[in-house]
Amino acid sequence: MHRTATLADTVDGASSAVLPPFAQWWPHLTDGARHAILRDLDGPFPSRVLREIERAAGCAVGEADRLSDDDRHDLVGGSDAVAC
Secondary structure (H helix, E strand, O other), X not given: OOOOOOOOOEEOOEEOOEOOOHHHHHHHOOHHHHHHXXXXXXXXXXXXXXXXXXXXXXXXXXXXXXXXXXXXXXXXXXXXXXXX
């Protein structure tokens, strides 16, 4: 189950939201975008990566949006899920 962001969630003092579940968009990203995410799972992610996520997920993604705790865990521990 994925955690929903609350108004109290902050990253470096700025409000943040949780990205859509990564299973919705990860398979559709370029290798470069995947590697950028894996280099820093806590973000912030480059604008080009966020635009790819938007296109793949079919929804708006904000500059402060981050992976959920569950998605970070799955990306680190689930080698099948993060095949590049």
